[in-house]
Amino acid sequence: MTTFTPTTPSEVLSTVAWAVAEGSPLEILGHGSKRGIGRPLQTEHTLDLSKLSDVTLYEPAELVLSAKAGTPLAGIEKLLAENGQQLAFEPMDYGPLLGGEPGKGTIGGVLGANLSGPRRLKAGAARDHVLGINVVSGRGEAFKSGGRVVKNVTGYDMSKLMANSWGTLAVFTDVTFKVLPAAETEVTLAIRSLLDDAAAAAMALALGSSAEVSSAAHLPERIAARVASGSLGSEAATLLRVEGFGPSVAYRIAALKTLLGNAGPLEEIGGEVSRLIWRDVRDCRPFADGSEKPVWRISMTPSQSHQMVLTLRMQAAVSAFYDWQGGLVWLRMEQGDPEAALLRGLLRKHGGGHATLVRAAPSHRAALPVFEPQPPALAALSVRLKQEFDPKNIFNPGRMA
Amino acid sequence: MSGLAMPKPDDATMRRRDEIVADMRIIVPGEGVVDAANSMRAFESDGLTAYRQLPLVVVLPQTVAQVSRVLKYCNDRNIRVVPRGSGTSLSGGALPLEDAVLLVMSRFNRILGIDFPNRVVVAQPGVTNLGITTAVEQEGFYYAPDPSSQIACSIGGNVAENSGGVHCLKYGLTANNVLGIEMVLMNGEVVRLGGSHLDAEGYDLLGVMTGSEGLLGVVTEVTVRILKKPETARALLIGFPTSEQGGQCVADIIGAGIIPGGMEMMDRPAIHAAEDFVHAGYPLDVEALLIVELDGPGVEVDHLIGLVEAIAYKNGSTTCRISQSEQERLSFWAGRKAAFPAVGRISPDYYCMDGTIPRKELPRVLAGMRELSEKYGLGVANVFHAGDGNLHPLILYDANVPGELDKAESFGADILRLCVKVGGVLTGEHGVGVEKRDLMPEMFTQIDLDQQMRVKCAFDPNHLLNPGKVFPQLRRCAELGRMHVHRGQVAFPDIPRF
Numbered sequence: 001m002t003t004f005t006p007t008t009p010s011e012v013l014s015t016v017a018w019a020v021a022e023g024s025p026l027e028i029l030g031h032g033s034k035r036g037i038g039r040p041l042q043t044e045h046t047l048d049l050s051k052l053s054d055v056t057l058y059e060p061a062e063l064v065l066s067a068k069a070g071t072p073l074a075g076i077e078k079l080l081a082e083n084g085q086q087l088a089f090e091p092m093d094y095g096p097l098l099g100g101e102p103g104k105g106t107i108g109g110v111l112g113a114n115l116s117g118p119r120r121l122k123a124g125a126a127r128d129h130v131l132g133i134n135v136v137s138g139r140g141e142a143f144k145s146g147g148r149v150v151k152n153v154t155g156y157d158m159s160k161l162m163a164n165s166w167g168t169l170a171v172f173t174d175v176t177f178k179v180l181p182a183a184e185t186e187v188t189l190a191i192r193s194l195l196d197d198a199a200a201a202a203m204a205l206a207l208g209s210s211a212e213v214s215s216a217a218h219l220p221e222r223i224a225a226r227v228a229s230g231s232l233g234s235e236a237a238t239l240l241r242v243e244g245f246g247p248s249v250a251y252r253i254a255a256l257k258t259l260l261g262n263a264g265p266l267e268e269i270g271g272e273v274s275r276l277i278w279r280d281v282r283d284c285r286p287f288a289d290g291s292e293k294p295v296w297r298i299s300m301t302p303s304q305s306h307q308m309v310l311t312l313r314m315q316a317a318v319s320a321f322y323d324w325q326g327g328l329v330w331l332r333m334e335q336g337d338p339e340a341a342l343l344r345g346l347l348r349k350h351g352g353g354h355a356t357l358v359r360a361a362p363s364h365r366a367a368l369p370v371f372e373p374q375p376p377a378l379a380a381l382s383v384r385l386k387q388e389f390d391p392k393n394i395f396n397p398g399r400m401a
Numbered sequence: 402m403s404g405l406a407m408p409k410p411d412d413a414t415m416r417r418r419d420e421i422v423a424d425m426r427i428i429v430p431g432e433g434v435v436d437a438a439n440s441m442r443a444f445e446s447d448g449l450t451a452y453r454q455l456p457l458v459v460v461l462p463q464t465v466a467q468v469s470r471v472l473k474y475c476n477d478r479n480i481r482v483v484p485r486g487s488g489t490s491l492s493g494g495a496l497p498l499e500d501a502v503l504l505v506m507s508r509f510n511r512i513l514g515i516d517f518p519n520r521v522v523v524a525q526p527g528v529t530n531l532g533i534t535t536a537v538e539q540e541g542f543y544y545a546p547d548p549s550s551q552i553a554c555s556i557g558g559n560v561a562e563n564s565g566g567v568h569c570l571k572y573g574l575t576a577n578n579v580l581g582i583e584m585v586l587m588n589g590e591v592v593r594l595g596g597s598h599l600d601a602e603g604y605d606l607l608g609v610m611t612g613s614e615g616l617l618g619v620v621t622e623v624t625v626r627i628l629k630k631p632e633t634a635r636a637l638l639i640g641f642p643t644s645e646q647g648g649q650c651v652a653d654i655i656g657a658g659i660i661p662g663g664m665e666m667m668d669r670p671a672i673h674a675a676e677d678f679v680h681a682g683y684p685l686d687v688e689a690l691l692i693v694e695l696d697g698p699g700v701e702v703d704h705l706i707g708l709v710e711a712i713a714y715k716n717g718s719t720t721c722r723i724s725q726s727e728q729e730r731l732s733f734w735a736g737r738k739a740a741f742p743a744v745g746r747i748s749p750d751y752y753c754m755d756g757t758i759p760r761k762e763l764p765r766v767l768a769g770m771r772e773l774s775e776k777y778g779l780g781v782a783n784v785f786h787a788g789d790g791n792l793h794p795l796i797l798y799d800a801n802v803p804g805e806l807d808k809a810e811s812f813g814a815d816i817l818r819l820c821v822k823v824g825g826v827l828t829g830e831h832g833v834g835v836e837k838r839d840l841m842p843e844m845f846t847q848i849d850l851d852q853q854m855r856v857k858c859a860f861d862p863n864h865l866l867n868p869g870k871v872f873p874q875l876r877r878c879a880e881l882g883r884m885h886v887h888r889g890q891v892a893f894p895d896i897p898r899f
Binding site for chain 2: 061063084114116124127128142144145147148150151153154156157158160161163164165180182184204207209212244245247248250252255299300303324327328351352353354374377381382384385388391400
């Protein structure tokens with residue numbers, strides 16, 4: 001068991017070249033904050049990228065930042081905040097949910113897991129903001145794709161191919177992201193006491209208006225109490241976030257209040273409490289209970305999700321809450337059984353999508369497909385891509401299987 | 402054709418043309434197969450009209466099953482296929498090959514679903530970009546990416562090219578607005594990627610397909626995100642004595658945290674050509690003209706117009722008009738939107754380039770272009786998407802003067818080399834196609850290009866789909882598949898330690 005800790009891209013290249021020549025698989029690791037996601041790995045060696053760490057380019061006026069793959073996300077976010085900027089896709093922190101510390105994770109991990117947050121609805125995910133990458137493939141070849149400019153259609157977008165590949169296609173050495181101005185003001189409008197179906201209707205109405213709602217979540221009764229240190233109380237809360245320049249935010253919040261006046265009791269939440277609520281929704285804090293109870297992350301058609309959850313409740317005890325207007329469902333299985341076949345069957349009946357078992361005991365993760373199984377033609381295509389880039393199955397073998 | 406080498410036609414395919422045409426008629430009955438030379442003439446070129454070639458046969462399928470059967474038939478018999486949408490590509494992406502079936506998707510022209518609660522539209526690939534907006538605008542919705550050919554260009558073609566447009570600075574490119582596709586692989590397999598949910602279930606193949614220029618698969622259905630139209634939009638028309646000041650103004654607007662709906666710049670030759678053509682009221686005594694459009698609720702737009710006006714003044718603007726009516730806003734845009742035909746009036750031909758640069762390099766690149774203009778003895782007018790650094794230099798030439806097309810192409814290539822040199826790229830939104838194919842090594846090493854070809858090999862191992870585009874040199878997948886042994890060593894004797 002050897003842990004390689006390269007400090008330069010060329011050291012990454014020579015480590016991978018060695019592993020390829022030896023046919024010796026590597027676990028690709030940053031801070032390990034998402035290590036518990038995917039099928040458990042049994043590699044002899046580990047490639048630890050946490051010492052490959054540096055912001056190599058940051059030009060606020062050009063809205064671009066490049067960093068070595070192992071650069072801590074927290075440091076990048078701090079640097080951006082000092083300049084009134086942010087990663088607009090608001091990458092989530094899996095640490096608390098998976099029983100780790102908050103504030104860990106590297107920029108390479110952000111791309112490898114295609115992270116996003118409540119602003120996904122309006123601003124996209126890591127895939128939508130990555131501009132370029134330097135990587136080392138499982139053939140021991142260092143290559144680049146993309147660049148540092150936003151408008152670029154020169155060749156295939158390999159950066160997107162590598163997003164969400166969970167370290168199974170290539171090792172990132174450098175990544176370049178588009179950065180954006182942080183909003184001057186944020187206000188959250190909460191509609192209280194709605195049941196899931198009424199919340200779905202209210203969120204659809206809000207998102208279909210010109211109020212430019214940047215995030216829409218529904219926390220059912222009892223879940224609501226588990227964000228922002230309980231400051232929401234326990235009544236169900238349907239949350240709409242509006243961001244931008246002060247006068248515009250005030251106008252749009254007023255427009256939403258008029259639009260949703262009949263939906264239920266309304267509350268306006270600003271400042272630090274609003275930020276804490278969305279951080280906790282982003283990081284799935286309501287289920288960060290220190291347990292190993294299975295937690296699913298389900299991406300699906302927004303209007304269908306509450307119906308699927310209702311049907312599921314007839315057969316299993318679950319806790320659920322919704323982000324992305326209902327397009328993201330966080331689901332905790334209260335009896336300890338992941339019920340993968342039941343859940344995925346229901347998902348197919350409700351418009352399709354994908355369900356990822358983001359938290360489960362290693363025995364469950366070893367026995368079940370953690371990532372959504374693909375239809376045969378698509379699965380075969382993914383296998384062919386894996387063979388092109390990592391023919392000897394050196395990188396995180398089996399993690400996405 | 403101006404020194405462009407295309408793959409050598411396959412003799413066996415050429416000999417079997419009659420048989421192939423007959424088989425295509427069985428797969429696609431009715432009016433869907435065109436083989437007479439005079440009828441195929443309409444398909445011999447796309448928006449890059451300098452290049453023309455009649456295809457082997459034109460096939461216009463109407464169903465996914467027909468697309469699948471055509472591709473499988475061709476795959477089994479080693480016949481090349483060139484997919485085509487509306488044929489508006491500016492880089493020759495849909496240029497036919499003499500021995501290839503031209504697969505035209507224009508009969509896939511129906512909208513299949515409109516879902517307002519989830520804000521998605523499902524369309525067949527031949528629906529025009531504007532057709533999607535037309536279908537939902539009565540309820541106040543629209544599809545955001547707006548390439549200037551949006552009246553004609555197809556949504557399938559937009560996926561193939563990852564099309565942008567004036568508004569992509571704020572609203573993103575095609576890749577950021579497409580949620581799902583159905584596509585057919587060269588072997589005839591039908592695959593669905595994404596849907597009305599967000600993000601990929603495994604590798605982001607939708608992201609790879611978007612901008613793949615018809616080399617990986619044929620898109621048969623597209624699901625897009627629609628947005629509610631902003632309440633209002635107003636524009637500022639700002640003139641500067643130098644392009645440096647205009648460029649700094651752009652940087653300062655973004656530095657102030659403002660992302661305008663559109664931000665366009667024109668240089669002196671472009672301003673004059675446009676003004677002579679449409680009489681938009683552009684100032685003629687400035688070197689750079691900036692159009693900044695702000696959209697959103699009225700209070701937000703008014704607030705931001707005040708900020709932008711102050712930034713412009715600080716940067717030495719000599720004129721600044723603010724649109725007071727929708728009519729006036731449209732008049733600001735009239736000159737910019739007519740820039741290409743306006744340049745067409747002052748020059749028999751023009752050649753449109755598409756590089757992107759880091760914005761701060763604008764003065765350097767404009768100076769470089771002036772030098773090149775003198776060197777080649779050809780004029781150049783510049784319009785560009787200033788917010789994202791995407792340049793569209795229009796090189797003025799006369800195709801009837803022997804040698805001028807070649808000179809214009811060399812000039813264009815030098816401009817793109819300059820873009821790459823300052824940290825930019827060869828193409829921002831028009832695609833590589835055949836046009837910039839041979840310039841790819843300016844930006845990528847052979848190892849970089851090999852990786853892109855590996856993607857191609859996973860989708861189309863026999864290189865049958867749209868060959869001769871994007872890659873300067875095709876390498877056989879079997880050859881790429883070999884593991885290269887480093888400096889003759891079979892294995893590294895020592896574990897590297899750091």
